[in-house]
Amino acid sequence: MHTGLHGREALFDTDPPGLASRLVGLRPYQPRATPYEHPAEPPFVVFAGGRGLGKTAVLLALRDAYRGHTPTALLDAEESEFGAPPPDRPAACWSPVGQALATAAGQLAEPVRGAGRIGFPRLSSGLLAVAAGGWSDRDVPRVRREAERLLLLGETESWLSGFAGRWTDKVVSRLVASMSGAGPVLEPVVEATLEAFAEGVSPAHRRLRRAAGWYRDYPDAGGSPKLALILLSRHFRAGGDSRRHAERRLVRALLADLDDAHGGIGRRPHRRGRPVLLIDNVQEPAGLGLLEPVLRDRADGIRDQTVFFTALRGQAHPALRNAGRLALSDTARATGWRPGPSPSSRALLVPLPPPAPDGTPCIRDTA
Numbered sequence: 238m239h240t241g242l243h244g245r246e247a248l249f250d251t252d253p254p255g256l257a258s259r260l261v262g263l264r265p266y267q268p269r270a271t272p273y274e275h276p277a278e279p280p281f282v283v284f285a286g287g288r289g290l291g292k293t294a295v296l297l298a299l300r301d302a303y304r305g306h307t308p309t310a311l312l313d314a315e316e317s318e319f320g321a322p323p324p325d326r327p328a329a330c331w332s333p334v335g336q337a338l339a340t341a342a343g344q345l346a347e348p349v350r351g352a353g354r355i356g357f358p359r360l361s362s363g364l365l366a367v368a369a370g371g372w373s374d375r376d377v378p379r380v381r382r383e384a385e386r387l388l389l390l391g392e393t394e395s396w397l398s399g400f401a402g403r404w405t406d407k408v409v410s411r412l413v414a415s416m417s418g419a420g421p422v423l424e425p426v427v428e429a430t431l432e433a434f435a436e437g438v439s440p441a442h443r444r445l446r447r448a449a450g451w452y453r454d455y456p457d458a459g460g461s462p463k464l465a466l467i468l469l470s471r472h473f474r475a476g477g478d479s480r481r482h483a484e485r486r487l488v489r490a491l492l493a494d495l496d497d498a499h500g501g502i503g504r505r506p507h508r509r510g511r512p513v514l515l516i517d518n519v520q521e522p523a524g525l526g527l528l529e530p531v532l533r534d535r536a537d538g539i540r541d542q543t544v545f546f547t548a549l550r551g552q553a554h555p556a557l558r559n560a561g562r563l564a565l566s567d568t569a570r571a572t573g574w575r576p577g578p579s580p581s582s583r584a585l586l587v588p589l590p591p592p593a594p595d596g597t598p599c600i601r602d603t604a
Contacts, residue, residue: 247569263510265302280585292548308512310344314524330371334526355498358448359490366466369426485530492541519547532580560584
């Protein structure tokens with residue numbers, strides 16, 4: 238396989254390795270490992286520039302380069318799915334960030350070469366609690382559909398090929414039964430979910446219990462995962478700063494699930510490289526709602542191993558005021574990036590130069 242790069246060699250080169258290889262730890266289009274340039278914490282990369290510079294094409298090429306080799310997702314924050322809640326979802330229980338997290342997890346979960354599907358039990362628990370805050374109308378068919386969709390995010394390939402369907406149906410039935418009485422359903426739904434996660438002795442059940450317990454340090458929860466998920470849902474529905482606090486925890490849940498399944502607790506040696514999350518139009522609410530929590534958490538010492546490549550329309554943004562800045566050509570061998578104390582310093586802004594004279598910013602040839 239040969240890759241024609243047309244002015245983007247600093248990003249896609251393999252020998253010596255370009256920026257993508259050094260951050261992801263894998264060469265583009267091939268499962269060959271590359272030493273990390275930043276093993277403790279990768280920079281949050283933002284490709285900047287106006288229209289017509291090929292930012293979207295670069296993200297598409299990165300997706301093609303790593304999809305199937307390491308967990309990879311591509312979101313366009315301008316897409317309509319992040320603009321408004323679906324007709325059957327109360328606005329108080331929906332946000333562009335929550336939708337982006339669910340969409341990203343669905344893509345990141347897909348099996349890759351040498352490793353199966355990964356699950357997102359922390360994220361699915363949190364999103365289920367948020368959704369349950371809008372189930373007061375007892376619309377059982379809608380509840381069943383939404384619960385099944387979110388619970389499937391928490392399941393691995395081994396479950397999907399075995400008893401996952403039966404387990405999901407069992408949990409959903411328990412959730413629906415918990416809604417049989419009058420009054421709010423959030424507390425019984427959370428309780429039913431945690432009870433279902435606590436059952437069983439298999440490694441999968443142990444992972445679910447660990448994931449549910451992950452919320453116990455949520456502020457004011459007093460070490461109770463049940464109270465934590467209830468508070469998370471209430472904060473989300475409250476809007477404003479309370480919602481942003483809840484969304485930050487949900488973003489952290491996605492990354493913690495990735496680290497657990499891909500390279501953290503219980504590391505699987507056959508999972509090579511780092512997961513890759515690509516965000517186009519990161520200046521939009523769905524994009525900023527991922528960017529800002531990640532930068533804040535990393536500045537607070539809450540590290541993750543996910544590589545972000547994003548595209549910004551324009552040359553700067555207030556959320557990136559202290560970001561490092563390098564020309565694309567200067568990233569070819571080493572970035573020299575060192576984060577400072579501020580959250581935005583965790584980002585690396587890379588203005589894209591104009592595309593090649595033929596107008597093609599990045600082409601992959603398979604000769």
